[in-house]
Amino acid sequence: MYIERDADNPSRRPVFKKKGNRCIIYPENAVVAKSIERRVRSRSVQTNVACDFIIQINETTFHVHKVPMALRSGYINRLAFQRTSTGETASGIRIDNVPGGYKIFELVVKFCYCYGMKVELTAPNIAPLYCAANFLEMSDDLEAGNLIEKTEHFLSFVIFSSWKHTIRILKSWA
Numbered sequence: 001m002y003i004e005r006d007a008d009n010p011s012r013r014p015v016f017k018k019k020g021n022r023c024i025i026y027p028e029n030a031v032v033a034k035s036i037e038r039r040v041r042s043r044s045v046q047t048n049v050a051c052d053f054i055i056q057i058n059e060t061t062f063h064v065h066k067v068p069m070a071l072r073s074g075y076i077n078r079l080a081f082q083r084t085s086t087g088e089t090a091s092g093i094r095i096d097n098v099p100g101g102y103k104i105f106e107l108v109v110k111f112c113y114c115y116g117m118k119v120e121l122t123a124p125n126i127a128p129l130y131c132a133a134n135f136l137e138m139s140d141d142l143e144a145g146n147l148i149e150k151t152e153h154f155l156s157f158v159i160f161s162s163w164k165h166t167i168r169i170l171k172s173w174a
Contacts, residue, residue, distance in 0.1 A: 033045045033046060033047050033110075033113035033117050034046045034047060035117065036106060036109065036110065036117070041059050041060050041061060042060065042061045042062075042063070043060065043061070043062045043063065043102075043106060043109070044062075044063040045062075045063065045064050045065065045109065045113060047065070047113075049065065051063040051064055051065055052065055052066050052091070053065060053066035053069065053080065053091065053092060054091065054092030054093075055069070055076070055092065055093055055094075055095065055105075056092065056093070056094040056095070057095055057096070057098055057101065057102040057105045058096055058101060058102060059102075060102035060105075062102075062105065062106075062109055064109055064112075065113075066080050068112045068113055069109070069112050071112075071142065071143060072111070072112050072138050072142055072143055072146055072147065073108075073112070073136040073137060073138050073142070074136070074137030074138070074139070074141070074142055075095075075135065075136045075137045076093070076136060077142075079093045079095075080093060097135075098132055098135060098136070099128050099131035099132045099135055100125075100128030100129065100131065100132050104125065104128045104129055104132045105132065107119050107125065107129055107132075108129070108132055108133070108136060108138070108147065111138075111147050111150075121150070121151065121154045121158075123159060123165050123168045124168070126151060126154055126155060126159060129147070129151055130148070130151040130152070130155065133146075133147035133148045133151055134148060
């Protein structure tokens with residue numbers, strides 16, 4: 001299953017096409033990222049604008065943009081815009097208990113950026129991604145079509161419609 005967006009007309013709603021057990025998501029209205037540069041314990045989103053926020057997930061550091069992350073995650077929004085004792089907002093946060101760890105958080109980062117990066121949903125990554133989306137409070141209250149809704153749709157229409165995929169997802173968490 002693929003979810004596609006028209007780059008010329010971002011207001012166009014998703015078009016669903018069945019194709020195996022995969023889903024690619026293009027969120028709308030965000031900073032366009034070209035890629036994520038990977039180093040041993042560091043990830044940097046590559047765009048035309050310098051990153052202004054650091055998120056530490058266990059031992060891995062993500063250099064991202066505060067606004068795209070905070071727009072889609074209630075949890076990150078609260079932490080990112082919390083005033084310090086000097087009256088400034090944070091330039092970075094540490095989150096050690098994200099379900100799925102840094103690998104799943106990298107998918108969350110990709111989701112938060114528009115058009116430039118694809119998020120591929122598969123049976124092995126859907127359960128931790130769904131848990132991470134709930135943990136990070138990525139609900140439709142913040143934005144229609146946020147990550148919780150996307151993962152729920154994938155679970156409902158692709159995974160739970162097939163015993164083979166349902167068993168595969170359960171085994172991936174064993």
